[in-house]
Amino acid sequence: MVNFMFLAETVSEEQDLVTLIPWTLIAQVCNLFIQMLLLKKFLFKPVREVIAKRKAKADAEISEALKAKEEAAAMKAEYEQNMLAAKEQANEILATANKTAAAKSEQMLKEASEQAIAMKAKAEADILQERRKAVNEVKDEIGSMAMEIAGKVIEREINEKDHANLINQFIENVGS
Amino acid sequence: MEINIAGPKIYWTIRLFDGDSLFSKIEISETMVVGWLVMFIITGLCIFLTRGLKTENISKRQVVAEWLVELIDNFVIGNMGEKFRSFIPFVAALFATSLVSNLISLVYFRSPTADINTEAAWAIVVFIMITAQKIKASGFLGYLKGFTTPIAVMTPFNVLSEMATPIGMACRHFGNILSGVVINGLIYAALAGASSALFGLLPGAVGNLLAQIPILDVGVPAILSLYFDWFSGVMQAFIFCMLTTLYISNASEG
Numbered sequence: 001m002v003n004f005m006f007l008a009e010t011v012s013e014e015q016d017l018v019t020l021i022p023w024t025l026i027a028q029v030c031n032l033f034i035q036m037l038l039l040k041k042f043l044f045k046p047v048r049e050v051i052a053k054r055k056a057k058a059d060a061e062i063s064e065a066l067k068a069k070e071e072a073a074a075m076k077a078e079y080e081q082n083m084l085a086a087k088e089q090a091n092e093i094l095a096t097a098n099k100t101a102a103a104k105s106e107q108m109l110k111e112a113s114e115q116a117i118a119m120k121a122k123a124e125a126d127i128l129q130e131r132r133k134a135v136n137e138v139k140d141e142i143g144s145m146a147m148e149i150a151g152k153v154i155e156r157e158i159n160e161k162d163h164a165n166l167i168n169q170f171i172e173n174v175g176s
Numbered sequence: 177m178e179i180n181i182a183g184p185k186i187y188w189t190i191r192l193f194d195g196d197s198l199f200s201k202i203e204i205s206e207t208m209v210v211g212w213l214v215m216f217i218i219t220g221l222c223i224f225l226t227r228g229l230k231t232e233n234i235s236k237r238q239v240v241a242e243w244l245v246e247l248i249d250n251f252v253i254g255n256m257g258e259k260f261r262s263f264i265p266f267v268a269a270l271f272a273t274s275l276v277s278n279l280i281s282l283v284y285f286r287s288p289t290a291d292i293n294t295e296a297a298w299a300i301v302v303f304i305m306i307t308a309q310k311i312k313a314s315g316f317l318g319y320l321k322g323f324t325t326p327i328a329v330m331t332p333f334n335v336l337s338e339m340a341t342p343i344g345m346a347c348r349h350f351g352n353i354l355s356g357v358v359i360n361g362l363i364y365a366a367l368a369g370a371s372s373a374l375f376g377l378l379p380g381a382v383g384n385l386l387a388q389i390p391i392l393d394v395g396v397p398a399i400l401s402l403y404f405d406w407f408s409g410v411m412q413a414f415i416f417c418m419l420t421t422l423y424i425s426n427a428s429e430g
Contacts, residue, residue: 013185015182015203015205015291016182016183017182017183018350020296021198021203023199023201023203024203024208024294028294028296028298029300029301031212032269032270032298032301033301036265038218039218039222039269040265042219043225043244044265047242048245049229050242051242054231
């Protein structure tokens, strides 16, 4: 009996173990949605914002890095192109120099040989002239000698023209 | 020896109307007060975790906050698909409230989830969402027509099975938590009895004194609490959210 009274008393200030109470139910529905809004405001919104911010930052950094890489690649290409151009130029200069040198040396050789030929020709001409001169001198000498001899032999005066003809005839006969 | 496992305490009663109808008075019960405490704890934790968020060199708190957001994102999107992104805060609220409500019994309070009203409230909300998705997927007439499949005779059973969804969800969760409360109550009482019987064997005043103190109640129930409070509490929160996401996404497929 005492036990029963005790139970009855406690029940008066406690709800039944399993019972639906409309206001509690409504309160719990409201609580759930309020909790949802609170979570949205205090957890999801700030966290998503910071993640989005970080993502934007990372994206910006990546694009910057890509840009820098592209620039470096462009610089490298330019440098390589410049190097190539320089090399080509050097080759060209070398080739030109070689060609010039070859042409010069050829020309020099040619000039030298021409000069040599000219010198040779001149020497030959000189020799020829000297010889002719010598022959003429000999001729004159012989002529005057012959005239003297002849004058002495025939002891008479011959005119100048006959004289020369005679000498020439004589020399030709001697020369042949 | 008296073992009394009763419903939540009523702290205040606000009378709205005279009479004795269901809506005539608002009873501010333990369920509501602890429920508010739960909300306070969750929101406080969120504010604590999201304080001073940075984009780099982040704090441990921020790591936890981001991990939680990612976890719930993966859970909802994994179970429901990308088009149900808007359900993420709802499922998060459901899970957090359920989990904290279940575990708050570890620190003396009576779980709001040990009151069928809490689970019934959640189940009704989920049921409305399921129905809304079904109507959205196949139209109102299509939704009604769905009850007559495969043959018209099945209609009452289809209605029953439809009703069974929220009732089942609510009762599963409530039953598990309540069983923990009941078993914990029984264990405490039984251990107190055992303690008093055991130390009552000691002779004289010492035995009388020690028999008054439920010494065996210290420590021993903690082992059982590992299952009934920790495991069951986490598991039921997870199952309730799992079922919510699966039912809603299945409903949208018509």
